[in-house]
Amino acid sequence: MFSLQKLLGKEDKFFDLLEASAEACRGSVNALSNFLKEPDNLKSLNDFILARRREKKIADEISEALCTTFITSLEREDIEALSVALYKIPKTIEKIGERILLAPKLLHGVDLSLQLRILEQASEIVVKMIKELRKGVHLEKVKNLNDQLQVLEGEADKLILELLRKLYSGQHEAIKVVFLKDIFELFEKVADRARDAGNVITNIVLKNS
Numbered sequence: 001m002f003s004l005q006k007l008l009g010k011e012d013k014f015f016d017l018l019e020a021s022a023e024a025c026r027g028s029v030n031a032l033s034n035f036l037k038e039p040d041n042l043k044s045l046n047d048f049i050l051a052r053r054r055e056k057k058i059a060d061e062i063s064e065a066l067c068t069t070f071i072t073s074l075e076r077e078d079i080e081a082l083s084v085a086l087y088k089i090p091k092t093i094e095k096i097g098e099r100i101l102l103a104p105k106l107l108h109g110v111d112l113s114l115q116l117r118i119l120e121q122a123s124e125i126v127v128k129m130i131k132e133l134r135k136g137v138h139l140e141k142v143k144n145l146n147d148q149l150q151v152l153e154g155e156a157d158k159l160i161l162e163l164l165r166k167l168y169s170g171q172h173e174a175i176k177v178v179f180l181k182d183i184f185e186l187f188e189k190v191a192d193r194a195r196d197a198g199n200v201i202t203n204i205v206l207k208n209s
Contacts, residue, residue: 014079015134017062021086022130024055025194026123028090033116035097045101048094055090059083078204082130085197089123092193096186099179106179114159115187122152122194129201142205149198156191160184 028051035047062083066076100107129145163184167177 013065014062017058017065018079018082018086018130019127019134021055021058021062021083022123022127022197024051024058025086025089025197026127027051028055028093029116029119029123029190032093032096033120035100036112036116045094045097048090048097052090052094055087059087075207078200078207082197082200082204085193085200086126089126089190089193089197092186092190093119096183096190099182099186103175103179106176107183110180112183112187115156115184118152118156118159119187119190119194122149122191125149125152126194126197126201129198133201133204139205139209142202146198146202149195153191153195156188160188 028048031047031051062079066079125145125148129142132142132145164181167180167184172180
């Protein structure tokens with residue numbers, strides 16, 4: 001077992017900022033879930049924009065802290081890489097909302113509950129992994145959490161193949177096929193982003209274990 005908190009000494013602000021960033025990612029997934037509950041009342045991207053701006057503000061604070069902190073026991077590149085990986089999650093989720101608002105009627109009758117479940121679980125795991133950084137963890141625990149992310153990302157890959165197979169069956173209008181293909185691929189990309197964040201965390205733990 002090791003302690004990143006011990007390694008960082010007084011630089012607890014990085015833990016605070018990274019945890020806040022992970023929570024913002026989870027918040028953006030929740031915003032997407034709420035956004036899709038009433039498809040006939042889709043009006044605004046405000047919740048997505050706020051989540052992405054919150055994430056961007058945190059990313060800027062991390063960059064500023066890295067510039068003003070002269071000594072860090074963790075490599076600066078690792079902290080920055082994790083910050084960037086986290087920022088891409090709400091940014092991609094906001095794109096899902098943007099696409100849906102272009103033609104919400106094309107989403108009628110489409111069940112996105114499986115995709116949402118994957119994103120909700122993935123965001124929860126990312127939050128757990130970053131919280132573990134502060135406490136100091138066994139390498140195996142982090143690897144186990146990361147393995148769970150890999151499984152979810154694999155599920156997302158299988159799911160999009162099945163969905164695309166149905167889309168290409170010839171039963172749907174071309175415009176709906178194009179619209180839904182874009183939405184499905186963005187959902188998969190969010191799962192990829194969460195996996196990327198998990199990989200960065202695991203690499204940090206490996207380097208400092």
